[in-house]
Amino acid sequence: MADGSYTVLAGGTDFYPARAGGLGGRPPESKVLDITALEGLRGIAEEGDSLRIGALTTWSDLLHAPLPPYFAALKLAAREVGGVQIQNAGTLCGNLCNASPAADGVPPLLALDAEVELASQAGARRLALDDFILGNRQTAKRPDELVTALHIPKLSARARSTFLKLGARKYLVISIVMAALLIDLDDKGNVSKARVAVGSCAARALRLPAVEAALEGRPFDEDLLPRIGDEQLDPLTPIDDIRGTADYRREAAVALLRRGVEALLSQEAA
Amino acid sequence: MPSVSMTVNGRAVTGDVEGRTLLVQFLRENLSLTGTHVGCDTSQCGACVVHVNGESVKSCTMLAVQADGAEVTTIEGLAKDGELHPMQEAFRENHGLQCGFCTPGMVMSAVDLLQKNPNPDEGEIREWLEGNICRCTGYHNIVKAIQTAAASMKG
Numbered sequence: 386m387a388d389g390s391y392t393v394l395a396g397g398t399d400f401y402p403a404r405a406g407g408l409g410g411r412p413p414e415s416k417v418l419d420i421t422a423l424e425g426l427r428g429i430a431e432e433g434d435s436l437r438i439g440a441l442t443t444w445s446d447l448l449h450a451p452l453p454p455y456f457a458a459l460k461l462a463a464r465e466v467g468g469v470q471i472q473n474a475g476t477l478c479g480n481l482c483n484a485s486p487a488a489d490g491v492p493p494l495l496a497l498d499a500e501v502e503l504a505s506q507a508g509a510r511r512l513a514l515d516d517f518i519l520g521n522r523q524t525a526k527r528p529d530e531l532v533t534a535l536h537i538p539k540l541s542a543r544a545r546s547t548f549l550k551l552g553a554r555k556y557l558v559i560s561i562v563m564a565a566l567l568i569d570l571d572d573k574g575n576v577s578k579a580r581v582a583v584g585s586c587a588a589r590a591l592r593l594p595a596v597e598a599a600l601e602g603r604p605f606d607e608d609l610l611p612r613i614g615d616e617q618l619d620p621l622t623p624i625d626d627i628r629g630t631a632d633y634r635r636e637a638a639v640a641l642l643r644r645g646v647e648a649l650l651s652q653e654a655a
Numbered sequence: 656m657p658s659v660s661m662t663v664n665g666r667a668v669t670g671d672v673e674g675r676t677l678l679v680q681f682l683r684e685n686l687s688l689t690g691t692h693v694g695c696d697t698s699q700c701g702a703c704v705v706h707v708n709g710e711s712v713k714s715c716t717m718l719a720v721q722a723d724g725a726e727v728t729t730i731e732g733l734a735k736d737g738e739l740h741p742m743q744e745a746f747r748e749n750h751g752l753q754c755g756f757c758t759p760g761m762v763m764s765a766v767d768l769l770q771k772n773p774n775p776d777e778g779e780i781r782e783w784l785e786g787n788i789c790r791c792t793g794y795h796n797i798v799k800a801i802q803t804a805a806a807s808m809k810g
Contacts, residue, residue, distance in 0.1 A: 394718075401677070401716050402697040417674070419721055468786015469764070470704055470713045 387506070389528030391418040395441055396475035398467065399483045426533060437502075438535040444472035453539070457652075458493035458546035458565045465489045465550050465560075478532045481514070484522045484589070491518065491590040492565035493548050494535065495582035502534040503527075511536065520588040544569040544578070547648045549641045553628065560585045561629045562637040566645040568605065576600050576609075581645075583638050586621040593617060596642060607650065613642045659723045663688070664732030672719045679703045681719035682729060690730040690759050694788070701787035704760035705729045711767035713786070730759035733766065742766050742804045751800030753791035761787050765801045774805060 386393075394400055394417045420426065420441065427441035429450050438447070444463040452460070466472055466480070466489050480490040481501065494514050501517040503510050503526060514535075517525050526532060546567035552558030562585050569578035579600035584590035595617035600609055615635060623634035660669040663686060670685045682688045682705070691714060694702035703714045706728040733740035739747065742762050752758045761784070768775060768783045775783065780801050781794065789797060 397716050397718075398698055402699075417718075419718065421721055467698070468701065469767075469783055470701065470711050470786050471698060471716070473710050474712055474716055 386418060386531075387529035391416045393482070393531060394419045395421060395479045396443060396471075398471050398475035399479065399485075420531070432536070434539050436537045436539065438477060438537065440478040440531070440533050440535075441476055442478070443474060443476055445469070447477065448472065453542070453544070454652075455497070455540050455544035455546045455567055455569075456537075458496060458548035458567060459490070461548035462489040462493045462550075462563075462565070465548075477535060481518065481535075482524060482526065482532055484518050484520075484524050486521050486588055486590070487560045487563075487585045488590070489550065489560065489563065489584075492563055492582035492584040493546065494537075495590055495592050496546060496565040496567040496580040497537045498580065500536040501532055502536060503530040504533045505530040509533070515592065518589045540567075540578075541569055545649050545652055547645050547652070549645050549648070551637050551641060559628065562586055562623075562634050562641055563590075564638065564641040564645050566642065566649060568600070568649055570605055574605055576603050576605050581642065583618075583621060583642070586618075586623040586634050586638055588622075591620045593620065593642075595619060600646075605650070605653065607647075609646050610643050613639060613646065615639055657720050659719050661722050661725050661727055663727045664729060670719075674718070674720060676719045677715055678705070678707075678717040678719050678722050678727075679714035681722075682714060682727070688729050688731050692756055692759055694756065694760075699786075699788065700757070701760040701764060701784075702757050704763040704787065706763060706767060709770070711764050728763075730763060733762065740766070741807050742769070742801070745800040745804035745807065746797070749796050749800040749803055751792065751797040757787060757789045757791075761789065761797055765797075765804065768801070769805055769808060773809060775801070777802070 426439045428439050430437050444466045448460055448463050466475055477490050480488045499514045500511045501514055512525055519525055548565045550563040551561045565582045567580040568576050571577040579597040581593045581596045582590055596613055599612040603609055618635055618638055623631040625631050656671045657674055658671050672681055679691055679693055682691050691705055692702035694700035698713050698716045704711050705714045707722055707725050742765050764787050777798055780798050
């Protein structure tokens with residue numbers, strides 16, 4: 386494995402289509418290391434002040450797990466990953482290792498401040514997700530390393546999240562823009578924490594610190610909506626492609642973020 | 656070549672396969688179970704859906720060696736003693752097919768749905784079929800067939 390000649394295989398939902406010469410574009414590597422028999426890498430467990438999601442945990446496993454409300458964004462994203470059979474096979478960690486700019490799982494996991502656990506013969510290390518995904522299909526994983534888990538820090542019971550995806554149709558579609566929003570509230574009902582991430586608008590999904598700063602410390606009400614604007618999208622570098630123009634993506638990103646705040650407000654009211 | 660053993664439709668089978676052999680190839684080419692179709696090769700169409708250890712998966716998205724030791728059910732395994740499975744019967748009664756290419760995958764997906772949710776509403780059925788593409792029917796009669804099967808399997 387250390388010489389990099391093996392492709393690590395889990396759910397295979399990106400690997401097989403690419404192998405068939407389909408969407409992935411990369412030539413399939415000849416040697417495959419199937420890790421799906423490692424039962425210990427599957428499942429979600431509490432571990433001190435965080436939750437550990439094993440590398441073989443599938444999207445369906447996540448959807449069926451009882452998790453706190455701030456996992457709503459990740460569960461909404463899970464439902465967007467292909468159809469049911471793809472959700473039964475595909476894994477969260479595989480989505481990260483494949484590192485597509487349009488990976489549905491990445492914005493919600495960025496908003497959850499996820500850390501990626503890597504293991505090799507040299508030992509284990511953890512990287513913030515933001516430092517793990519470096520660019521379009523590039524990660525910080527060394528060839529001798531295996532991603533073994535994700536760690537999600539626990540938040541207060543008041544923390545909420547949501548996920549929105551814009552595609553050309555409702556189902557089975559690659560995102561034009563997607564957004565994940567997570568907020569936590571203090572005792573006065575003010576936004577104590579805002580974490581916002583947008584995908585499909587740069588080589589990798591990115592947190593938007595300017596949007597977060599515009600929301601934090603403010604009362605959690607409709608006055609937040611006009612505080613989100615085009616000028617806060619700076620880290621994003623959307624491109625023109627077959628799915629949309631860069632200008633359209635910027636406009637759509639602002640719209641999705643505002644709709645996300647509206648969705649969180651109505652969750653709170655419900 | 657690696658050897659694989661699994662139970663397919665209640666029958667123990669073994670075979671020597673190349674490591675790169677997909678489960679769907681093993682079923683079709685080694686076992687001649689050609690009811691499982693290959694529509695797209697890119698994990699999108701759902702014509703190849705089978706059950707592995709009771710859960711529906713796309714058999715083009717799994718290697719045969721990954722199913723080693725598993726219980727596999729294909730469309731050929733649904734009818735018992737010459738009697739169609741209630742889902743197959745409901746597809747026939749409601750004309751839930753036209754060309755029939757997607758039908759094996761549709762039926763296998765639908766059976767898994769009713770295992771998990773015996774009483775799905777129309778929206779739940781349509782959402783469940785996201786990963787099964789039909790180019791003929793417009794899905795209307797497929798949804799009707801699944802509703803009929805849900806009713807008959809309850810009674």
